[in-house]
Amino acid sequence: MCGIHFSLSQQEFCCPNDQLIQLLRNRGPDYINNERVRVPRKNGNDYYISFTSTVLGLRGEQVICQPFKNKAESLFFCWNGEAWKINTHVIVNNDGKVIFDLLQKASSIQSTSEATVEVLRTLRSISGPFAFVFYDHIHRQLYFARDRLGRRSLLYKDKNDNTLLELCSISDPLDGSWEELETDGLYQLSLTEDQSLAKYHFPSSLQPGKFLSGLQNHKWFNTKDLNCFTKWEPNLGVFNMSIPTEQYVMNTDAKSVETLHKLLYKSLHLRILHIPPPSNIENASHVRVAILFSGGLDCTVLARLADDILPHDQEIDLLNVAFENPRVIQAAKNVKLPTKDKVFNEIEDCPYESCPDRKTGRRSWEELQKVCSKRVWRFVAINIPFSETMAHRQILLNLIHPHNTEMDLSIAYALYFASRGSGLASLNNQMTPTMYATPARVLLSGFGADELFGGYTRHTTIFSRTGFSGLLNELKLDYDRLGKRNLGRDDRIISNWGKEARFPFLDERLVRWAIEAPVLEKCGFRSPYNLDNTECPNLNLEPGKLILRLLSYKLGMIQLSTEKKRAIQFGARTAKMRTGKIKGTTLVM
Secondary structure, eight states, rough: EEEEEEESSSSSSOOHHHHHHHHHHHOOEEEEEEEEEOOOTTTSSOOOEEEEEOOOOSSSSSSOOEEEEHHHSSSEEEEEEEOOOOOTTTTOOOOOHHHHHHHHHTTTSHHHHHHHHHHHHHTTTTOEEEEEEEEEEETTEEEEOOOOOOOOOEEEEEEETTTTEEEEEOTTTTOOEEOOOOOSSSEEOOOOOTTGGGOHHHTTTTOOSSSSSEEEEEEEEEEEGHHHHHHHHTTTOOOOOOOOOOOOOTTTTOOHHHHHHHHHHHHHHHHHSSSOOTTTTTTTTTTTEEEEEOSSSSHHOOOOHHHHHHOTTTTEEEEEEEOOOHHHHHHHHHHOTTTHHHHHHHHHHOTTTSSSSHHHHHHHHHHHHTTTSSSEEEEEEEEHHHHHHHHHHHHHHHHHHOOBBHHHHHHHHHHHHHHOOOEESSSSTTTTOOEHHHHHHHHETTHHHHHHHSSSSSHHHHHHHHHHHHHHHHHHHHHHGGGSSSSHHHHHHHHGGTTTEEEEEGOOHHHHHHHHHHHGGGOTTTEEEEESSSSTOOOOOOOOTHHHHHHHHHTOOGGGGOOOOHHHHHTTTOSSSSSSSOOTTOOOO
C-alpha cells in the first residue's frame, strides 16, 4: 500500500500541503519522497510536474524507495498496488520494481507510437489491485489509471482554467472538488510541443468541465483484440446470461464447488504468503494476517482456507467490531413487558455483545477453533462507544469523499474502527480478555462474494418476482459496476491506519470463472442440493451463495454454511444511530 500525489501545472510546482502530506504518510508510513520535473516548451509555458510517494513496504525483504526513476531521470513511476502476476508469471518480490523495469524497456523504443503500444501492453498484463502514475519524459507521455475492478483509490481535480491537474490517493480536507477516477481504461496525456492543456477536449467517461482533456482512454481490452488476450490472466471474460433449461443438482462434490475451492485457495496463497513482519513492532512475527471478521460466510471461509496455507506457528487475528447504538438501546427500553426486562438488561449491561455480528463472530470463532485446532485464533472484540464514533465523524467524512451518503458513512464507521484493530483480545472463551492492537498490516476482506454468487437479499427478491431472467440481469449489473462501487472509498478508509486490504474473491481468474459459469452452478435458486449429513439432518442452506455454503460444509464448517447474509452496517449496528427514519441514500449534512 502506498500514497500517491501528482501535479501537472503551467505555473509552478504544486506539492501537497501539510494536511495532505500527513494523510499520505498514514497510508505509507515506511518512506516518503518527492521528485520534480520541469518540461521546457518553446512557447515559454513550461510544465511543472511533481511526484510524491509514500510507501508501506509489504513486498520483498526491504522497503523500495518511490517514486521510481531511472538513472537519466527521464522516467518516473508512482505505484500503489499489488501485482500478483504479470501475464501468467507470479511476482514474489517487489512488484513495483518489476513493473518499472518493464516500463523502462517499453519506453526505450524510439517511436512514440510503438513505445505507447508496449507501455499499454505491460500495464494491461498486470493481475492485482493498483493505481499508478507513469511519466515518460523521453516521449513526453503521461499515463495513469486504476485497476479494472477499482480496488485502489485514485482521485483527480483540475482548475477550471486548465492550468493545473492533480491526482491523489486521498482528497485534501481543505478542498472538496476532488472526484474519483473511473476504472474504464488507461488514461494517456501527451505533453508534446503541439499540445496545449487549454485545447483539450473532455473524455466522455469523466464529468464534463471537471478535467483536463485531450486525454486518450485506452480500454483494458478492445473487442477487436479480445481473442489475443484470452489466455492472459487479467482478461475478465464475458458474463454468462444463459437461462437454465435443465435442473442441476448441487453437492459438495460438484465440479463448480471443487473449482471454486481451487481458485480461492490459489488466490489466498498469493495474498497471504511471504508477508514480511513489521520491523518496528517487537514480538509481532507470529501475526502477519488479520481478517475483517463478522463471522459471516465470506470472511470465515477465507479464515478456514488460510489455515490450510499459513504455517501453524503464525497466529491469525479476527477483528470483530460492534457499536453502541443509542437508537437500538432506546428501542429496547421501550419494549413492553414481559420481554422488556430481558432485552433492556442485556443491552444496558453490554450493548456490544448483543450486536448481531458479535454473536455470529463468536459462533464462527468457536467453530474455527474446533475445526482448525492447531492454529491460534485471536478474537479481537472491538467495542466502539457512541461518543467515540461521533468524535471521528469528520475524519470519516474527509476520508470517504467524494462519497457522501448516510450509507457510505455507516459502512465507513465499521471498516474504520475494525481496521484500526484495537480491542479486547481472547484466545478462548475461558480467558479474561486483554487490551490488544493487532500488528498485522494485511487485512483480508470477503468483499465480492455477494456480487459474484448472488448473496444479497435483493437477489432472492428479484428471482421470486422475475425468475432467472431478472436474476441474471441483476448479477450482470453487480459485475458491471464492481469497479464503480465502493472499493476506492474502502481503500481510503482502511489504508489510513497504514494497513492494506486484500480481496481474495476479486482475483482476476476467480472473477472470470464466476461470471462465465452458468447461474445454477453458483446460486441455488431452484437448484436442489444433496448433503450426506448425519450430524444435522435438518440442515437448511439458503439459495444465495449456495456454492460457497457447500464449500463451507465441505471444509467442515457445518454451522457456518447456514449463516444468513447481513449487511455490515446492520450487523455492527452503525446504521441509523440517531434516528430510524433516515434513508441510506440521504446526503450527509
